Amino acid sequence: MKNPLSALPYLAAFLLFVFAPLPAAAGERALNILYTGAIRGELEPCGCAPETQSGGLARLSGFINGEREGLEPFILVDAGNSLAEDTPQGRLKTEALIRSFGIIGYDAAAFFEVPDYAGPFLKETDLKAVSASKGLVRSVLIRRGQLKINISIDPKSHKKGMLNLLLTDKPVTEAASRGWDVVITSSGETTDGALKTDGAIVASGYPKGEKLGVLTLRLDDKGRVSVFDQRWQMLGKDVAEDGRVRRVLKEYDAKVAELTKEEEKKMELSGPWLGAASCIECHEPFFESWAATRHAKAFATLEKAGKSKDPECIVCHTTGYGKEGGFKNKTATPALAGVQCEVCHGPGKDHARGFSAPAGPVNETVCLKCHTKENSPEFDYELYREKIIH
Ligand code: HEC
Ligand code: HEC
Numbered sequence: 318m319k320n321p322l323s324a325l326p327y328l329a330a331f332l333l334f335v336f337a338p339l340p341a342a343a344g345e346r347a348l349n350i351l352y353t354g355a356i357r358g359e360l361e362p363c364g365c366a367p368e369t370q371s372g373g374l375a376r377l378s379g380f381i382n383g384e385r386e387g388l389e390p391f392i393l394v395d396a397g398n399s400l401a402e403d404t405p406q407g408r409l410k411t412e413a414l415i416r417s418f419g420i421i422g423y424d425a426a427a428f429f430e431v432p433d434y435a436g437p438f439l440k441e442t443d444l445k446a447v448s449a450s451k452g453l454v455r456s457v458l459i460r461r462g463q464l465k466i467n468i469s470i471d472p473k474s475h476k477k478g479m480l481n482l483l484l485t486d487k488p489v490t491e492a493a494s495r496g497w498d499v500v501i502t503s504s505g506e507t508t509d510g511a512l513k514t515d516g517a518i519v520a521s522g523y524p525k526g527e528k529l530g531v532l533t534l535r536l537d538d539k540g541r542v543s544v545f546d547q548r549w550q551m552l553g554k555d556v557a558e559d560g561r562v563r564r565v566l567k568e569y570d571a572k573v574a575e576l577t578k579e580e581e582k583k584m585e586l587s588g589p590w591l592g593a594a595s596c597i598e599c600h601e602p603f604f605e606s607w608a609a610t611r612h613a614k615a616f617a618t619l620e621k622a623g624k625s626k627d628p629e630c631i632v633c634h635t636t637g638y639g640k641e642g643g644f645k646n647k648t649a650t651p652a653l654a655g656v657q658c659e660v661c662h663g664p665g666k667d668h669a670r671g672f673s674a675p676a677g678p679v680n681e682t683v684c685l686k687c688h689t690k691e692n693s694p695e696f697d698y699e700l701y702r703e704k705i706i707h
């Protein structure tokens with residue numbers, strides 16, 4: 318029989334491995350600060366590149382619920398710049414964002430100035446907003462275990478005997494303030510992690526909520542930060558969504574569809590766009606091979622995603638949207654759904670009538686209107702052109 322003591326080093330290594338990450342040495346405490354900032358109304362990624370796109374409020378919530386035990390003790394904060402722009406659709410986004418924030422359970426979310434229209438949305442949730450706006454508070458005090466935490470947007474409001482966390486929209490280099498242990502900014506900068514300046518640890522929320530920031534602190538028995546570590550948590554398609562947030566996003570889609578209907582009333586129906594069916598007569602082989610490409614199915618893709626009434630999606634998945642006589646909706650302009658011939662070759666009415674009107678040259682610039690870095694990260698003109706030769 319083997320000497321049982323020979324297993325000891327392995328046992329020790331195993332114990333180290335299991336217990337090293339969180340429960341800290343005697344007197345020490347640990348805290349995870351989960352943070353976002355500069356979400357800018359991005360409720361979720363568009364889904365154009367599902368393999369690589371990360372982020373979205375439903376996944377954020379799903380991740381936290383799924384990993385709660387491993388993350389504890391933790392707090393969740395948003396450093397501001399979370400609202401969408403002030404347009405009719407932007408306001409719907411802001412409403413959905415605030416409702417989702419309420420469900421996700423932020424310990425504090427910064428809204429430096431709450432626009433008037435957004436005030437009522439905030440009132441309907443239990444979200445702990447910190448704000449300079451009338452009727453709202455600038456700081457909140459929370460407890461996590463033994464720890465008292467002061468979270469504020471006011472650079473002067475740090476408190477003795479607590480962990481002080483400042484939420485700001487200042488750039489990282491200007492954000493450091495004396496008296497604060499941690500500063501989270503929503504400046505929209507992409508930084509490599511967290512840095513220590515002027516006594517404070519400064520980190521910046523990832524733009525558009527693409528990743529969740531996780532800042533792990535160890536505090537000594539006097540409550541001072543002794544060690545810290547930062548990492549980015551990806552929120553890819555493998556993260557299970559929170560159904561409650563998904564429901565809010567579905568309601569958002571329905572409201573967008575209503576808004577779109579109103580906008581459509583103003584659209585001109587006649588114009589220079591014909592649709593692929595009108596090209597068959599003279600260019601049948603081209604039609605057949607185009608019909609086999611994903612361009613032909615681009616609108617069906619949106620229908621499947623429940624996004625066929627969202628102008629922010631329709632614009633690249635149909636033909637001539639927003640232009641005179643271009644795509645309006647599937648009932649009024651079924652011939653213009655999907656990425657049709659005329660997206661690349663230009664409107665065809667004059668050409669089909671007299672042949673003479675030159676169809677515009679097709680080059681990479683045409684593709685890049687839709688195949689942007691964000692929507693088509695793998696785009697390579699040569700490779701992609703090969704796939705659509707017709
Ligand atoms: C700027 C143009 C543009 C906008 C805006 C856009 N898309 Fe796309 N979408 C594309 C392109 C280009 C592709 C093909 C990407 C590729 O395969 O390289 C695509 C692909 C897709 C796919 C297929 C992904 C797959 O591989 O299965 C889905 C789903 C999709 N988009 C949904 C949406 C939704 C939903 C919106 C609105 C929130 C949207 N798109 C807005 C350009 C756009
Ligand atoms: C009534 C017949 C007819 C219809 C309909 C028609 N075309 Fe053509 N098309 C032609 C002819 C003929 C030419 C060749 C003209 C030339 O070489 O000058 C041509 C040439 C083209 C070319 C090549 C131009 C070039 O520079 O060589 C493109 C692209 C094109 N058509 C696209 C379309 C599209 C897109 C539609 C549908 C919106 C369409 N055509 C509808 C007859 C037609």
Ligand code: HEC
Binds near residue numbers: 615619635688701704
């Ligand atoms: C009006 C917007 C638009 C333009 C312009 C456009 N595309 Fe696309 N393209 C799309 C959309 C949307 C999809 C995704 C369709 C789907 O999957 O439903 C797509 C998909 C593709 C795909 C399939 C990708 C794959 O992985 O299979 C190729 C290839 C492609 N486009 C090539 C091109 C090329 C080359 C050009 C320029 C000559 C171009 N596209 C111009 C919107 C556009």
Ligand code: HEC
Binds near residue numbers: 656705
């Ligand atoms: C995603 C963009 C795109 C779409 C959609 C598209 N084409 Fe093209 N088409 C091209 C490109 C790129 C070429 C190659 C021409 C070039 O090099 O300029 C081409 C070539 C052609 C040519 C031959 C021109 C020549 O010089 O020989 C015809 C005709 C044509 N397309 C018709 C159509 C018709 C009809 C449809 C729809 C059924 C269609 N195309 C859809 C991009 C597109």
